[in-house]
Amino acid sequence: MIADPLNLILILVGAAIITVILDPVFRRVGLIEFGGIVASLAFLSTLIFLSLEAVAGAVIPRTIVWGPDSPLTASLKLDMLSIYFSMIFSGLGLVASIYSTRYMLFDVEHLPTDDLLWIRRRELGLDRYYALLLTLIAGMIGVTIANDFFTLYVFWELMAISSYSLVAFRKWSWEAVEAGFKYLIMSTLGSLVALLGIALLYGLAGSLRFDAVRAAVFGGGNMAATLSLMMILIGFGVTAAIVPFHSWLPDAHPAAPTPISAVLSGIVIKTGVYAILWPLFKIFSPLAYGFGPILIGLGILTMTFANIGAVMQSDVKRFLAYSSIANIGYIITGIGLAAHVLKTHPSEIGLAALALTGALLHVLNHALGKGLSFLSVGCYIVRVGSREVEKLEGIGSRMPITTASLGVGLLNLAGVPPLSGFWSKLFIISASLGIPSDNLMLAASIIFILNSILAAGYYLWLFQRLAFKKAGSNEKYEEAGEAPALMLAPLVILAAACILVTIMLNPVLQFIRSALEVILG
């Protein structure tokens, strides 16, 4: 259906240009939702294009080159794995942009009064908000459809620059600018480390096309290739928030406007996962480079550290940010288990596929669950004006729809049995128990299970405090009601999507299996 995957990028970037030019005009005549409408339509059309492509059946992995087919020209690819990731990205972009049409208005209304100077200077930049959101998602989709390392890097930076500006978007608050600066420095250093790794690969292969690089490094045993593997893992791992490189995330994600927090926590860190998964499995083979134990170790470290960190948070958005790090830990552990199984027991490819299925399903579950949780918390912020757990206790009686949606999201993240969040964790755990003689995998599964129990405990504890506890003496409760309909609609859509994935688990697994064929061959 999509003749050229570049069309996806063109739709989003084109919509971004349209909003930049026309939004100030429409804003003046009073149509303040113009940017939101354009952004929603653009995301909707990419989502429709992608699903038509996916439904059309077996997507033949294909590459597109412009101009002469020399190693110098940039090229794009399209396969089931890129479609899987891109659909998650544009879907969450759609709900975030619908939600933003109301949330961002509130955000401006409630400026601290001593900062009204900003409004007078017209420096709010709301007309550029949707353009940044569109280029953010365009960059992420671009990362998944790149077919050479430099195209990947360019789209990566498109995503990164948009997300830095969005984190620092509320420049009238100290929290946002500080977190934005910290995020910018750390994440740019990460990208530069990855670019250095890419430079080494270029030195080895003389080209950056994935197939050429693969031919050069596939055999293994090459010192420079191992070094560049580590650099790519570290560099993209900064954006994926793997633990030694995570410290920007608990500051940056809560500081952004809430829809952006949902996008950052839900999908931007998943782009990091893709940028690790694809080179490690498709370029460097897990058979030649034994990176499985390293990934398992990083994953275990990430989830344990983040779960312990999450328990200590009193700010709901910070709590959700820590839980994002923990979920990245689950996903990285799943990927590492697959690599480890492929290396040590090459005959057990089914087990590796099971671990990767769990990891990919968890990418979807976490995107839905975390997006839903952040957007629900955004409704609380709009109505109660606080994100402290203590001040939100018992809000469930005032805002039942929001709290019920938050409940679905948190239960999905907690992995409560019927919901699909349970199945993705179960797949990873059962894959790690698949070879009982392997001590590393056994240890990983034990720590994984303990972490899941701890996480389930604190999600449920948070939910019961918000939903059922007796309301404290907070005068803001009395007038608190449900948020505007345009903010509730995305919550209901995401909650329905969580339940729909659970009901239609088999088609989703079929989809993931066809994406796995791309990775495992």
Place this chain on the structure above:
Amino acid sequence: MSLYEIYFGGSLLLIVVGLYIIASKRHLVRVVIGLEAVTLGVNLAIASMGIRIVDDVVMMDALAQSMIAISTAVAAAITALALSIALNIYRHYGTFDVRKLRRLRW
């Protein structure tokens, strides 16, 4: 030492200098300068990988040239953004000193 090694060694040196600046300096603009030094070092590393010597004439691969051009543009965008955020921090606190910030600890 071959030309490649000199260039690559130089680029690593530039990266180390940049990292040192980022880690040690307390002034936000100097941190941005350090970031720029790391970027230039990485660009130089790409250049060192693109050296081709044909008939004793040193040339550079076209792919390396285009990569460096694009990556310079990207770095310019990032630097501009970093400086604008630093300016906003200055408007809040009236200082560029990292130690005066509340959350900026790494």
